[in-house]
Each structure stands twice: as C-alpha cells, then as structure tokens.
Amino acid sequence: MDELVRIVPYFGTHNPKVARAIVLALILVAPILALGIGPAWVRILDFALLYVMLAVGLNLVVGFAGLLDLGYIAFYAVGAYTWAFLASPHFGVHLPFWIVLPLGAGFAALAGVILGFPVLRLRGDYLAIVTLGFGEIVRIFMNNLNHPINITNGPQGINMLDSLHIFGWDVSRRIVITDSFSINSLLLYYYVFLAFVTLSVILVQRLQVSRIGRAWAAIRDDDLAAKAVGINVRNCKLLAFAMGATFGGVAGGLFGAFQGFVSPESFSLMESIIVLAMVVFGGMGNIGGVIIGALLLSWLPEVLRSYAVPMQTALFGQVLLDPEILRMLVYALALIFMMLLRPSGLMPAHSRYSRPDLVLANKRVGP
Amino acid sequence: METLLQQIINGLVVGSMYALVALGYTMVYGILGLINFAHGDILMIGALVALQAITFAQHTWPHLGALPTLAFGLVVAVPVSMLMGYVIERAAYRRLRNAPRLAPLITAIGVSFLLQTIAMIVWGRNYYSFPQLISTTPLQPVKGVYIAPVQIVILIVSAVLMAALIVLVNKTRIGRAMRATAENHRIASLMGVDANAIISLTFVIGSGLAAIAGVMIASNYGIAHSTMGTLPGLKAFTAAVLGGIGNLGGAMLGGILLGLVESIGAGYIEQFSFGFFNSSYQDIFAFVILGVVLVFRPTGLLGERVADRA
Numbered sequence: 001m002d003e004l005v006r007i008v009p010y011f012g013t014h015n016p017k018v019a020r021a022i023v024l025a026l027i028l029v030a031p032i033l034a035l036g037i038g039p040a041w042v043r044i045l046d047f048a049l050l051y052v053m054l055a056v057g058l059n060l061v062v063g064f065a066g067l068l069d070l071g072y073i074a075f076y077a078v079g080a081y082t083w084a085f086l087a088s089p090h091f092g093v094h095l096p097f098w099i100v101l102p103l104g105a106g107f108a109a110l111a112g113v114i115l116g117f118p119v120l121r122l123r124g125d126y127l128a129i130v131t132l133g134f135g136e137i138v139r140i141f142m143n144n145l146n147h148p149i150n151i152t153n154g155p156q157g158i159n160m161l162d163s164l165h166i167f168g169w170d171v172s173r174r175i176v177i178t179d180s181f182s183i184n185s186l187l188l189y190y191y192v193f194l195a196f197v198t199l200s201v202i203l204v205q206r207l208q209v210s211r212i213g214r215a216w217a218a219i220r221d222d223d224l225a226a227k228a229v230g231i232n233v234r235n236c237k238l239l240a241f242a243m244g245a246t247f248g249g250v251a252g253g254l255f256g257a258f259q260g261f262v263s264p265e266s267f268s269l270m271e272s273i274i275v276l277a278m279v280v281f282g283g284m285g286n287i288g289g290v291i292i293g294a295l296l297l298s299w300l301p302e303v304l305r306s307y308a309v310p311m312q313t314a315l316f317g318q319v320l321l322d323p324e325i326l327r328m329l330v331y332a333l334a335l336i337f338m339m340l341l342r343p344s345g346l347m348p349a350h351s352r353y354s355r356p357d358l359v360l361a362n363k364r365v366g367p
Numbered sequence: 368m369e370t371l372l373q374q375i376i377n378g379l380v381v382g383s384m385y386a387l388v389a390l391g392y393t394m395v396y397g398i399l400g401l402i403n404f405a406h407g408d409i410l411m412i413g414a415l416v417a418l419q420a421i422t423f424a425q426h427t428w429p430h431l432g433a434l435p436t437l438a439f440g441l442v443v444a445v446p447v448s449m450l451m452g453y454v455i456e457r458a459a460y461r462r463l464r465n466a467p468r469l470a471p472l473i474t475a476i477g478v479s480f481l482l483q484t485i486a487m488i489v490w491g492r493n494y495y496s497f498p499q500l501i502s503t504t505p506l507q508p509v510k511g512v513y514i515a516p517v518q519i520v521i522l523i524v525s526a527v528l529m530a531a532l533i534v535l536v537n538k539t540r541i542g543r544a545m546r547a548t549a550e551n552h553r554i555a556s557l558m559g560v561d562a563n564a565i566i567s568l569t570f571v572i573g574s575g576l577a578a579i580a581g582v583m584i585a586s587n588y589g590i591a592h593s594t595m596g597t598l599p600g601l602k603a604f605t606a607a608v609l610g611g612i613g614n615l616g617g618a619m620l621g622g623i624l625l626g627l628v629e630s631i632g633a634g635y636i637e638q639f640s641f642g643f644f645n646s647s648y649q650d651i652f653a654f655v656i657l658g659v660v661l662v663f664r665p666t667g668l669l670g671e672r673v674a675d676r677a
Binding site: 066068070118119121122123124125126128129130132133134136137140143144147148269270273276277280321325328329331332333334335336339340343 | 401402459462463466468469470471472473474476477478480481483484487488597601604605608643645647648650651653654655657658661662665
C-alpha cells in the first residue's frame with residue numbers, strides 16, 4: 001500500500017494521506033469507470049486482479065526467496081482443475097467454494113512441496129529449468145489424462161464449472177435493484193477478487209517482515225551464510241515453494257469459477273513467463289512494484305489490442321501485427337529491457353527491506 | 368525384436384539431432400555459465416529461413432534438382448542464424464556477463480520469446496509443410512525395420528559435423544583459445560586470447576549447428592512453424608545436462624541416449640503401464656530424466672565435479 005501511495009504524483013511525497021485516499025478511491029471506482037467504456041474492460045480488470053494474485057505469489061518465491069520458478073503456472077492449473085473436478089457437472093460433484101478453494105490451495109501447496117523436495121539442492125539456473133519441466137509435465141498430464149479413464153477431459157478441457165457462490169449468493173448473477181438499475185456480475189467479481197487480493201497482499205506483507213521472511217531474504221542473498229547463522233535452508237525454501245503455490249492454487253480456483261471453463265491451453269509455458277515478466281517488470285521482491293507490474297502488463301496489451309488494430313487499418317489499410325503478437329512483443333521486450341536497463345524493476349525493492357525491523361518502525365535506512 | 372530395432376534406429380536419428388542442438392547449449396554454458404534459452408528458437412529461425420530460401424530456389428531455378436536446392440537453403444539459413452547468434456550475444460548477453468546469475472537467464476527467456484514473436488510477425492502462426500527434398504520413402508534393410516534416406520543423411524551429416532567440431536576444439540589454435548576461455552576468460556585474455564571474440568565465435572558456431580539441426584528436424588517431420596524450437600530446445604538442454612554440461616562428448620552422448628530412451632520408452636510405455644500411459648506421454652521422458660539426473664548426479668554422466676559457486 002505504501003509503495004502504491006508513493007507513486008501518486010505530488011501528493012505521494014507531500015501529503016500521503018490524500019494520496020492514500022486517491023489510491024483507495026481509484027481501486028474502488030476503477031471497475032465502474034471501466035464499465036463506462038465497456039464490459040470487456042471490467043473483464044480485463046478482473047483478470048488483472050487474478051494476475052496480481054499470481055504475481056504476488058510468484059514474487060514470494062522469486063523475489064523473497066530468490067528461487068526462479070518457471071513452472072509456476074502449474075500451481076494455478078492445480079487450483080483451477082481442483083475447482084473443475086469438485087464443482088462442475090464433469091464428475092457431478094458440486095461442493096461450495098469454502099471447501100473447494102482451500103482444497104485447491106492445499107493441493108497446490110502439496111504440488112509445491114513435491115516439486116520442491118527433490119530440486120531445492122539445485123543451483124539457481126538448473127532449478128529454473130527443472131521447474132519449467134515440471135510445468136510441462138503437469139500440462140502433458142492434463143492433456144492426456146482422458147484415457148483410459150477420463151479424468152481431465154484432455155485438450156477439450158472441462159466446461160460449465162460452477163460459479164462462485166458465497167453463502168448462497170451467486171456472484172455470477174447480476175444484482176437487480178430496479179428494472180433500470182442492476183449491478184453487473186463482472187463488477188461483483190471485481191470486488192470479490194479485490195477482497196482476495198487484499199487479503200493476499202496483507203498476508204504477504206506480514207510474511208515478508210516475519211521471521212520466515214527475513215530467513216528468505218537471508219537465503220536469497222547468500223544461502224551459505226544463512227545456513228551458517230542457523231537457518232534451516234531446506235525447510236525455508238520448501239516453505240517458500242509451498243506458500244507461493246498456495247497463492248497460485250487460490251487464484252486458479254477463482255479463475256475456474258470466473259471463466260467457467262478450464263483447458264490445458266490456459267496453462268502453457270507462456271503463461272508462466274508472463275507472470276514472471278510481471279514480477280521482473282515491477283521489481284522483484286517489492287510487493288507494490290509487483291502489483292503495479294501485474295496491472296500494467298495485463299492492461300497494456302489489452303490497450304494495444306483495442307487501439308493497434310484500428311490504428312493499423314487507418315495507417316496501412318491492413319492489420320500487420322495482430323494483437324496477440326503485440327501482446328507477446330510487450331512481454332518479451334519487458335523481460336529483455338528490464339534486465340538490461342533496470343534489472344531491479346520499475347520500483348526496486350529498497351535496501352531497507354533487508355532491515356524489516358525498521359520497516360515496521362517506518363523509518364528509512366541510509367541516505 | 369523388429370520393434371526394438373526400429374525404435375533404436377528412430378532413437379539414433381532423433382538423438383543425433385538433439386546432440387547437434389545440445390552442442391550449442393553446452394559450448395555456451397561451458398564458456399559463460401549461461402543457459403542460452405534462445406538456442407531452440409535459433410533452430411526455428413534456421414528452419415524457417417531455409418524454407419524461405421528453398422521456396423525461392425524452387426521458383427527461380429525449377430530445374431536445380433533436390434540436393435542443390437537443399438544446399439542453397441542451408442547456405443542461406445546457416446549464416447542468417449549465425450548472425451542472429453552473434454547479435455543476440457552482443458546485444459543481450461554481453462552487458463550482463465558480470466550480473467547475478469538469474470539476470471542473463473531471464474534475458475535469455477525474453478530473447479527466446481522475442482525470436483518467436485519475430486517469427487510470427489514474418490511468417491505468421493501457420494504450420495508450413497517443409498519440402499522433403501531427400502526421399503522419405505522408407506527403405507527396408509531388414510525385414511520389418513524401416514529407415515528413410517533422409518534419416519540416413521541426418522545420421523551421416525550429424526556424425527561429420529560432430530567430428531569436425533571435436534577436431535576444431537581439440538586440435539586447432541582457435542579450439543585451444545576456446546578451451547582456455549572456458550577455463551577462465553580473465554586469464555585467457557591475459558595470455559593474449561581475445562575472449563570476447565571467442566565468446567562470439569562460440570555463439571556463431573552453436574547457432575550454425577542449430578540451424579542445420581533445424582533444417583534436419585523440419586525435413587524429417589516435413590513441417591516448420593514459429594514455435595517448433597521450444598521443445599527440441601528443452602530436450603537438447605536435457606541432453607546436454609545428461610551428458611554433463613560444458614562437455615562436448617557429453618552433449619553428444621546425452622543427445623543419443625535421450626533419443627534412444629525417448630523412442631524406446633514411447634514404443635514400450637503402453638505395454639509396461641498396462642495401457643494406462645501411451646505414446647502421447649513421450650515428451651515426459653526428457654523432463655523426468657532431467658529432474659532425476661540433476662538431483663542425483665548434477666554433473667551429468669561425463670561432467671567433472673564443479674564448485675557450487677564461483
């Protein structure tokens with residue numbers, strides 16, 4: 001929150017209270033403004049929130065603990081498929097969200113531990129490739145487990161997933177207040193997702209300044225030294241994997257409920273890299289930066305998508321770059337240029353983060 | 368028995384292609400300690416450029432004959448890929464040589480993504496059928512065992528290229544400079560080796576081999592598209608790790624072994640899992656092997672013990 005407040009022009013540095021109010025108002029009003037442009041933009045915001053959650057979770061693994069995970073989307077898939085198995089006509093099971101979401105998170109965490117256990121001894125770059133392999137294995141299973149017993153329904157995916165019901169209230173149904181005034185379900189999803197994201201962010205922030213968070217930072221900076229001061233490096237790394245996976249799992253469940261449809265296609269290597277791009281772009285290890293990175297990188301391609309096509313037809317009379325390609329271009333360039341020009345991201349993690357006690361006291365270290 | 372023999376032949380063919388690509392990974396890793404994630408995409412660029420050149424040749428000189436046309440494709444594709452490798456090293460990796468280990472890896476992922484995007488811009492997302500200039504009609508040397516002429520050519524060409532590379536690295540002055548740079552590029556440059564030039568050269572050679580492998584893969588399967596490089600790239604990396612990354616012989620051994628495991632595994636998995644798994648799980652072998660090797664023997668089969676941190 002504080003990081004977000006600081007980037008508000010003028011007020012951010014001069015009057016933090018006003019800036020805080022502006023940020024809050026913006027967060028709350030954003031979907032209504034977006035609805036003014038068109039429902040598609042609210043949908044984009046909803047997805048942006050899911051990406052924020054993923055990015056915050058991946059940041060925990062990559063930014064805090066320094067473990068580059070290229071198969072992160074597998075945990076998202078585990079969450080989404082848990083939802084698909086336990087809340088859809090596919091197996092005829094319809095459990096409520098307060099059972100399915102925690103289960104999804106639990107399974108994802110379990111997957112994180114299963115992956116983490118053997119690979120944590122590996123050096124950084126090897127770890128990255130093995131996690132990538134893990135992601136691919138999960139995807140291959142999703143694609144092929146429709147035979148001889150149909151579990152995942154293969155490449156077709158599973159559809160007609162239950163929507164989110166919170167204590168009997170169906171989020172996917174618009175609330176009709178009067179005949180002329182009703183609240184769009186996309187807006188409702190936005191606020192539900194917002195609640196989840198807020199919760200995750202608070203959780204992660206508390207984690208970062210906790211004993212565990214400090215242990216992660218120590219491992220990231222030098223795991224030999226961390227071991228020497230008595231940190232159980234293996235368990236801490238496992239915990240990072242499991243915790244990061246949990247966020248992925250919850251986001252996956254929400255994705256399943258929101259989309260109403262899951263298929264292996266949504267969980268390709270490219271998605272993992274997109275989330276990584278968000279984390280890197282915003283600033284590894286800095287929660288505020290990561291949120292901004294996720295919002296910008298999920299929003300920018302969509303803006304390009306809606307402006308690029310008309311602009312190209314106007315300029316060249318035909319569409320030279322289709323929007324999907326533009327989207328990839330944005331992510332690729334974000335990764336390359338961020339690493340070359342500003343390796344610590346848009347909003348770098350301050351060195352004071354290695355002194356969490358001072359963060360708590362809200363003091364600045366150094367000049 | 369015929370099935371086994373057939374799978375061994377298939378495995379050797381696929382494995383020798385993996386080996387060619389794995390050499391590029393292993394050379395770069397040996398010198399820079401960098402996993403050049405974009406290597407697989409250079410393979411793809413090579414194949415697509417060759418396709419373009421071959422199509423051009425077929426239109427302009429229709430009477431050229433199959434082999435010269437293919438040769439023309441290679442003559443265009445290999446230098447283009449080499450140039451690509453050079454530019455990538457120069458623009459994206461050189462500045463990050465002393466950065467933390469993860470920075471160049473993330474850049475490499477970005478470059479890989481960028482190459483795919485560029486390919487999509489130029490060639491679109493279509494699957495192109497790659498002209499099969501060398502016959503793919505299988506011969507039957509032993510009853511029940513098939514091998515296509517294109518596969519024989521692949522085996523011979525990769526063997527020749529690997530032999531040439533070994534001679535280059537072990538017997539020539541340039542090779543000695545390469546080995547010295549891999550050992551320690553600071554000290555190598557004190558001894559008068561132009562380390563930067565050697566690193567560029569490594570990328571150039573690796574990219575050239577990747578382009579040839581790309582043309583082989585495209586000819587073998589008769590298809591080329593903008594994401595064709597990802598999977599062979601990952602598998603070749605697995606092969607390099609399996610053999611011991613940084614070790615040329617290891618990359619070749621790893622490539623061949625991986626090819627064999629994959630095709631024999633795919634041939635028999637259905638039988639061994641009582642029909643639960645089938646050959647669509649073929650791609651899993653590479654990743655499982657990668658995981659197992661890294662966990663139990665991170666230095667690979669032929670790799671020497673290297674220190675954990677520099």
